[in-house]
Amino acid sequence: MIIATFNANSLRSRLEIVLKWLAENQPDVLCIQETKVQDVDFPAKAFEGSGYEFVFKGQKKYNGVAIFSKHKIQQVEIGLTEDTDEEARLIKAVINDVVIINTYVPQGREPESDKFQYKLDWLKKLGEFIAQRFDSDQPVIWTGDLNCAMDERDVHDPDRLWGHVCYCQPVQDAIMQVMDWGFEDVFRSQCDSGGKYTFWDYRAKNALTANRGWRLDYIMATYPLLNNTVRSWIDTGPRSMTKPSDHTFLAAEFDI
DNA sequence: ATGGTGGCACCGCCA
Numbered sequence: 001m002i003i004a005t006f007n008a009n010s011l012r013s014r015l016e017i018v019l020k021w022l023a024e025n026q027p028d029v030l031c032i033q034e035t036k037v038q039d040v041d042f043p044a045k046a047f048e049g050s051g052y053e054f055v056f057k058g059q060k061k062y063n064g065v066a067i068f069s070k071h072k073i074q075q076v077e078i079g080l081t082e083d084t085d086e087e088a089r090l091i092k093a094v095i096n097d098v099v100i101i102n103t104y105v106p107q108g109r110e111p112e113s114d115k116f117q118y119k120l121d122w123l124k125k126l127g128e129f130i131a132q133r134f135d136s137d138q139p140v141i142w143t144g145d146l147n148c149a150m151d152e153r154d155v156h157d158p159d160r161l162w163g164h165v166c167y168c169q170p171v172q173d174a175i176m177q178v179m180d181w182g183f184e185d186v187f188r189s190q191c192d193s194g195g196k197y198t199f200w201d202y203r204a205k206n207a208l209t210a211n212r213g214w215r216l217d218y219i220m221a222t223y224p225l226l227n228n229t230v231r232s233w234i235d236t237g238p239r240s241m242t243k244p245s246d247h248t249f250l251a252a253e254f255d256i
Numbered sequence: 257a258t259g260g261t262g263g264c265a266c267c268g269c270c271a
Contacts, residue, residue, distance in 0.1 A: 009271080010263055034271085036264065061264050062271090107271060203260040203271085246262090
C-alpha cells in the first residue's frame with residue numbers, strides 16, 4: 001500500500017501536476033492540503049476516469065484538505081470539533097482498514113501572534129482527537145503539512161532559522177506530544193541524513209536550486225505499519241510544468 | 257538579501 005501527501009497550494013492551479021503524479025505513481029492514497037477551493041467549486045470532473053475516488057473539505061481562499069483513494073473511502077470525519085466554522089484543516093477516513101488522518105497544521109505566522117497560540121492549541125486538540133478515537137495498535141497514518149521541522153537536519157540553516165514558527169521548541173514539543181501516543185516519522189526511519197526537504201520558499205530566490213529548503217511534510221505511522229515499511233521517498237513532481245509547486249510529494253510504501 | 261512571490265478574491269490576507 002502506497003500512501004502519499006502533497007501540499008498543492010491551490011488544487012485548481014496544480015491540477016495537471018496532481019493528475020500526472022497520480023497516473024504515473026498510482027498511489028493507493030494521496031492526501032492533499034491547501035486545496036484553496038470551497039466545496040461547491042471542487043474540481044471533481046477533472047478526476048473522472050482517473051481511477052480515484054475522493055473526499056474533501058475546503059473553504060474560500062485558504063486551507064482545504066482532500067483525500068484521493070483507489071479503494072473505498074469509509075468513516076469520513078471532518079474537522080477537530082463539531083464547530084462548522086472551523087478552518088478546513090483536517091479530514092480523516094478509513095481506507096482498507098487503515099486510518100488516514102490528513103492535516104494542514106496552522107502555520108503560526110509569528111511566535112508572538114495569536115495565530116501561533118492557535119497552532120499550539122490546534123496540535124493539542126489533534127492529540128486528543130486521535131487518543132479519543134484510535135488505538136496505537138491499529139494501523140493509523142497521520143500525514144500532511146505539519147508546518148514543523150523536527151530537528152536540525154530538516155532545515156537548511158538551523159542556526160539562523162531556530163525560533164521560526166516552523167522550527168522552534170514549542171511546536172516541536174507539540175508535535176512530539178502527538179507522536180508520543182504511538183507515531184513514528186516514516187521517512188526519517190528510512191533515512192538519517194539531512195538536507196532532504198519537502199518545501200522551498202518561493203519568495204526566496206533560487207531556494208530550490210540552492211536546496212534552501214525545509215522538511216515540513218510528514219507521514220507518521222503507528223508500529224503495525226512502520227514495521228512493514230518498504231520504502232519512503234520524496235518526489236519533487238513534474239517541476240517543468242508552467243506552475244510548479246513549492247512543496248514536494250512525499251510517499252511511503254507499506255507491505256500490508 | 258530579514259527581502260522576496262504566488263494564489264485567491266477582493267480593494268488585502270495568507271503562506
